[in-house]
Amino acid sequence: MMELYAKIIAIGLGFAQGLFGPALGAALFTLVKTSVLIMLIVAPLLGAVAYLTLLERKVIGYMQVRIGPNRVGPLGLLQPIADGIKLVFKEIIIPSGADKFLFVLAPVITLTVAMAAWAVVPFNKGVVLANIDAGLLYVMAITSMGVYGIIVAGWASNSKYAFLGAMRAAAQIVAYEIAMGFALVCVLMVSHSLNLSDIVNGQAKGHFADIGLNFLSWNWLPLAPMLLVYFISGVAETQRAPFDLAEGESEIVGFHVEYSGMLFGVFSMGEYANMILVATLTTIMFFGGWAAPLDSAIFNAIPGFIWLFAKVLCVLFLFLWFRATFPRYRYDQIMRLGWKVFIPLTIVWLVLIAAWMQTPFSIWR
C-alpha cells in the first residue's frame, strides 16, 4: 500500500513541476494532494455521521424494547438519507433582527472545528494527514474553538432564550475542557510526546506487550481514572445525555431554537462529528489506537484501521447507552461535577503519575 502511494505521489509531483516549474509546481501539487486526502477523510466521516444517527435510533430503540426506524429501506438503512433530504428542503427561517452573517456562520464554525481536528488522527501506522509533533496540543486548541459556534449561535438568534441557553452551554463546555486538558496532560507525560502516532506506539511497549497481552499495556490500566474523567468530560463537552441540559430537548430551550432546515442539520452534524472525534481520541489515548489487543497471527492479520474502527464503535456504543439509560443532570450538578470533582481529581492524579515516573517502579522508561 505504502509503495503504491509513494509512486502516485512521485508521478503527480513530477507532472505538476513539469507543467508549472519547480517552486510553483510543488506548491500546487501539495495543495491538490492535501485537498484529496482531506476529502478522503471528510467524506467517509460525513457518511459515518449520518449513519451514526441511525445507529443511535436503533440502539436506543432496542434498549427501550422496540425496533428503531425500519420503514425507509431495508432495516431502515435509508433513513439518514431521508432525513438529509427532509432537512435540505425545509425552509431556513432567519429571525427578524438576527445578525444574518453570524447566524449562518455559527453552524459553519461548529462543523469546521469538528472536521479540522481530524487532520492529526492516525488511522494506521504512518497513515495520518499531518504527522506533527504537537498533535495533541493542536487537537486541544481546535476543540477549544468549538465553543464559539454555540456562543455566536445564541447571540445571533436575537432571542433571549437562545442566548441564555448558549451561555449555559458555553460555561459547561469551558469547565469540562479544563478537565479534558489535564487528563490529556497525564497521557502526554507517560508518552513523552505530543505526537499522536507516538502516543499510540508508546502504548504498544511495556511488560504486558512483551508477553503478548497488548490490551493490558494500553493506557487505560495505569491511567484508569483519567480515562473515566476524559470520557465523561467528552460526553459533557459534546452536550450528550446525561449532560445535555443546555439543549435539553424536552424541558428547556437551547441555543439552536431559532435554527431550522439545513442550518440545524449542520449543527447536528457537527455534534455527531464531535462525538466521533471524542470517541476516536479516547481510543487513541487510552485504548491503543490501531493496535490489536492480543499479539496473535489472526489478530495481526487484520489491518490497523479496522481495529480502530471497532474500538471507536464500542466507545460510541457507550455514548448511545448513556443516552438511553441515565436521567439528565441538573445544571448546577453538571458544573459542580466539572469544577469540584473532575479538576481536583485530574490534578491529584497528575502529581501521582509524575511522582510514580520518578521512582524506580516507573513502567514508562
Added chain:
Amino acid sequence: MNFTMPNLLPAYPEMFLLVMVSVILVLDLFLPQALRYVSYVLTQLTLLGCAVLTLDVAVLTQGQVTYTFNHMFVADLMGHALKVAAYIAVFTTLVYSRSYLSDRGIWKGEFFALVLFALMGILVMISANHFLTLYLGLELLSLSLYALVALDRDSARATEAAMKYFVLGALASGLLLYGMSMIYGATGTLNISEVAHAIASGQPNKIVLTFGLVFLVSGMAFKLGVVPFHMWIPDVYHGAPTAVTLIIGSAPKLAAFAMAMRLLVLGLLDLAVDWQQMLVILAVLSMAVGNLAAIAQTNIKRMLAYSTISHMGFMLLGLLAGVVNGNWLNAADAYSAAMFYVMVYVLTTLGTFGMVLLLSRAGFEAENLDDFKGLNARNPWYAFLMLLLMFSLAGVPPTVGFYAKLSVLQPLLAAGMTWLAVVAVMFSLIGAFYYLRIVKLMYFDEPIDTAPITPTLDVRVLISVNGLAVLALGIMPQSLMALCYFSIKAL
C-alpha cells in the same frame, strides 16, 4: 543538557514565604470568623521566620554577593538589610491595622494572603538581578496592592481609588517594560550585571540607550511617586482604607528604592550623567509640588500623601549625587544616605499612619486635621509621640529625620550641587509648616472629638516603640548609618 540544581540557600526566605502563604490561604478557608486570629498569628510567625532565614542567609554567605537561579537572583548585604526592614514594616502594619480592619469587616484571610504576596513581590524586587525578575516582582507587588485597595468593596471611594491606581499602574508598567526592551535591544541581554558590562564596553547605540533610560526612569518614578508621575498618590492614599494606605506607603517604598538602585546604579551606572539630570528635575519638582500642595490640605491622609511625594523627591537627591564628573568617590556616601533616608521615612510613616489608625473607630475615620485637635488634652502620651513623628518628618533635631536630611545634603554639597541643596532646604522649611500645624492643633486647640482612645496592648507598645525609635535613632544614628554604608560598600 546538563541540569544542575540551583543553589537554593539565598532564596530560602522567599520559598518559606510562598509555602506559608499557601498554608495560610488554605487554612483560612476552614476557620470561622471567631478564629481569624489564628491566620493573623500565623502571618506574624511567617514574618518572624522569614526574618530569621534572611539573617541566616546573610551569615551563611558572609555578606558576600551571591548569585543564583542562573544569575537572576542576587543576595547581597543591601538586599538583606532592606528585606529585614520590609519584614518589620509589614509586621508593624498588621499590628496597627487589626482593630481598624475588623471594625470594617475586611479582617479576612484574603487580606493576609494579599499582604504576604505583596511582601513577596517586594522581596523579589529587592533581590532581582535580571529585568524579568524585577518586572515580575513589580507586578506581583502591584497586583496585590490593587486588590488590597479595593478590598473594602462597599466603599465607592476605595473602588474608585483602586481603579485609578490600577489604570495608572498598568500604564507605568508598560512604560517600564518598553524601556527595558529598548535597553535589551541595545545591549542584547536582560541580565543587569551583563547590561552594565555591555554599556561599559561602549558598543551599544547611545540613542537607543537614552531612549530606554527615559522610559525606565518614568516607570520607576511612578512607583516611587515623584512628579510628574505622582497623580495616583493623593487619590489612592485618600481613597483606600487607612490600613491599606499604610501598607502602600511603607514597605513598597523600600522595593522602589531597591529597584532604583538595581536599575540605575548597578545596571546603568555608565549612563549616570543622563539619569542624574533626569533625577534632578524629578526631585526639584517633587519637593516643590509636594510641599506646596500639602499646605492646602485639610485631610491628613492627602497631606501625608503630598508629603510622601516631597520626601521621595528628597531621597532622589541622594541617588543623583553619586557620580560627579565620572568620579565615583562620592557614590557610597550618596547611596547609603538615600538608603538611610528611605528606611527612616518608612519608620516615620508607620508611626504617622499608625496614629491615624489609632484615632479611628468603627464608623469613624480620623482623617481630617480637625480630628487631631486637642490630642494633648485627650491623651498626652500619644500627642507626644505624634510630636516626635511630625518633627522627624519636618527634619527638626534631635529626631532622626534631621539626620536623614543632613546625610543626604552632605554628598550633595560634596558633589558641588550647592544650589540644589539650598533649594531642598528651602522647600523643607516651607514644608515644615504643615507638620508644625499638626503639632499646634494637638497642643493648642480644644478637642472636637472627645471619644476615649483605647487601643489594645500590642498597639500601645508598638506605637510607643515606633515613636521613641524615631527619637532614639535621632540621638544615636550611627548604627543604622553604618549598616547602610556597609551594605552599599559591599555591592
Added chain:
Amino acid sequence: MNIEGVLFYFFAAILLLSALRVITARNPVHAALFLVLAFSTASAIWMLLRAEFLAIVLVLVYVGAVMVLFLFVVMMLDINLDRLREGFWSYLPLGATVGLLMVVEMVLVLGGKYFGLEHLPNPADPGAGYSNTKELGRLLYTDYVYAFELAAVILLVAIVAAIALTLRGRKDSKHQDPAKQVMVKRADRVRLVSMPSEKKEN
C-alpha cells in the same frame, strides 16, 4: 517569492484588516469576533516562524479561553454605542498626536540600523527532529524556573484577588447543595413500613 512569502502576506493582510475592524466596528460583538480572527491569523504567522508551540498555545489560551470570557462580558453588557463614541472628535487631536509620536518611535526602533540588525545572520533551519515544545520546556524549567514560578504566583494572586473582591455569600438565597444531594442514602429517604393487610368489614 516563495510560498512562505505568499502565505505571510496573506495572513498579514487579514491580520491588519481584522485589527482595523476591531476598532472601527459598530457592534461590540463584531469587534470581539474580529479580534478572534486577528489572534488566529497572528497564530498562523507565528507558525510560519516555526514557533509552533507558541502559535497553538495562542489559539488555545487566547482564542479558546480569554476571548470566550470577553465575549460573555460584551454580550451581557448593555453597551450604548452612541454614548461611547460621543467624545471622539474632541479627543481626536490629542489622540492623533500621541499616536503619531508612537509611530515615529516605532519606526526609529524598527529601522534596524539602531540595533545593528544587519549584522545578525538569519536563524538557521534547525532540522526535522527539532521540537519547539521540548526546547521551550527545557529552558523554562531549568534556566528560567525562578521567573516561571513567579509568574505562577502572580496568577495565584489574580485568583485570590478576584474572589476576594467579588464573592458574596448571599445569606438569604436558598439553594441546593448538589454535594449533599449526591451523598444521600436510601435509608434517609425511604422507610419501609410493614402493615398487615386490612380485613374487609363484611
